[in-house]
Amino acid sequence: xxxxxEEDRKVSQLKKMGGGGAAVGQLATGVVIAFYDKEGVMxxxxxxxxxxxxxxxxAMAEYLRG
Numbered sequence: 001x002x003x004x005x006e007e008d009r010k011v012s013q014l015k016k017m018g019g020g021g022a023a024v025g026q027l028a029t030g031v032v033i034a035f036y037d038k039e040g041v042m043x044x045x046x047x048x049x050x051x052x053x054x055x056x057x058x059a060m061a062e063y064l065r066g
Contacts, residue, residue, distance in 0.1 A: 003050070009058040013050045023054040025061030032061045 003021075004013040015021040019038030024031055034057050040048035 004054070006054070006058070010061065011054050011058045013054050015050065020048075021050055021053075023050065023057040025057040027061055027064055030064075032057050032064065 001015050001017075002012060003015050005011075010026040012024045012026075013021065014024065020036055020040075022033060022035045024033050034053050036048040036050065036053045038048070042048055042052070046052075
């Protein structure tokens with residue numbers, strides 16, 4: 001389910017039933033996709049979450065856009 005679309009960064013956040021979800025960043029000729037799991041843990045010990053995933057996708061998409 002689409003939960004948030006950020007027009008300025010061209011990033012969408014998606015949630016799945018049961019927890020977790022994905023973030024999708026739009027490029028001119030492709031997309032950047034990252035998934036997260038509500039049970040997953042990031043390298044800093046924090047739980048995976050949608051806003052952090054969206055920020056990572058936005059940063060990678062910006063880098064690839066040049």
